[in-house]
Amino acid sequence: MKDAAPLTEDGRQRLVLVTGPSGAGRSTAVHALEDLGFEAIDNLPLSLLPRLIDGPALTRPIALGLDVRNRDFTIEALIEVIDRLAARADIAEELLYVDADEDTLVRRYSETRRRHPLADNSPLHGIRREREMLVPIRARADVLIETGGLSPHDLRAEIEGFFAPPEGKLLTVELQSFSYKRGLPRGLDFVFDCRFLRNPHWEPTLRESDGRDAAVAKYVVEDRLFEPFFTQLCDLFGLILPAVREEGKTHLAIGFGCTGGQHRSVALAERLANALAVGGWQVSKRHRELERRAEADLPGRGEGR
Known part of the structure; x- marks a missing residue:
């Protein structure tokens, strides 16, 4: 499959912000974009984003994974970043939000026995807290993918459907x-x-x-x-x-x-x-x-x- 082009048809730099609740599949989505030719950077501090996009010309489209584990992550800071990028004439910014229902997130954390980044003990409190925090971000999504019931392979197929070059897309x-x-x-x-x-x-x-x-x-x-x-x-x-x-x-x-x-x-x-x-x-x-x-x-x- 042909890699995604770094620029849109009107010459703007492609930049995809990938976020969503922990456990919903954000990392899988970032890796899928990387396989499509995006330069993928996970958990980049928001304060370093201007340095990235204002530096030397980029040769590939960019996919940035953002979540509550980012060092300087806040909802207000992410909304400000989205607004600044949307106002730039040289950036084609898209927000990809990868979501899952509460039951699915609880099950995934129970199966992996990983600690939720916002929970001290039971993951349920952290899941609910994070989902509530992210409501304003979810509302800004350009692409929303619900992963409950999707396998990692299915999620990759969804990502390909939205972000692969037109000549490489499959139905x-x-x-x-x-x-x-x-x-x-x-x-x-x-x-x-x-x-x-x-x-x-x-x-x-x-x-x-x-x-x-x-x-x-x-x-x-x-x-x-x-x-x-x-x-x-x-x-x-x-x-x-x-x-x-x-x-x-x-x-x-x-x-x-x-x-x-x-x-x-x-x-x-x-x-x-x-x-x-x-x-x-x-x-x-x-x-x-x-x-x-x-x-x-x-x-x-x-x-x-």
Whole structure:
């Protein structure tokens, strides 16, 4: 893939500020930008930023990782930096905010056993304090990426979609399954209701399995309406995806919903993901309710819920 150019088309220096709550994936985002050809500097003191951008001409775009561990970091100082950069005619500044919900951050700190930079003992107090501090910064974000449910590979793909050169960008198709009981996931471009298909939940031998299981998938596929529906889905996206890619879009999210988000929606998302992958498309999958169930089964999780 071609590296990102140091200057925009109008000749301004590219500068991406990367921030967000600790544990949300900021370091992964900085490394992903570095892989795209950015000169990445993590935890640069804000007071040194003017020296960096006013020095000799830079040969690469810049990505700066900023968080509460920076020596002179304050919300007021970061807002002042953003405002100063936005006012300069020679700088094309973007703020990338990498976020995650509270439960995800708590789980990540529990798994890694790392100490939160703003917490003395339990990470929860530090997580809540930091998220509250960063509210004004989050509101200024040019690019906001929610990493709950994203693997590091998925996050890198998101970064590539936003910051890779246009000629090097790929269209990533994300397939999501969900339960209507918990509402629609955010950011979906297309939503399909699978509740018209027969429900494996009512088969005792299938109830505890999910749509990734071969027996459950077979049960869903054998519904008389499945094949004509799926054929039209494939025809629809065979038409849409090339047009979306030609338009320059780098991410398309397709959601499938059913009652519990465990059987029909999962089976459909899996089947379409396989069909698109065979067709050469870059595909990622997320099963929201299965992820929640897996988290609840972790030791120490799900208590009191």
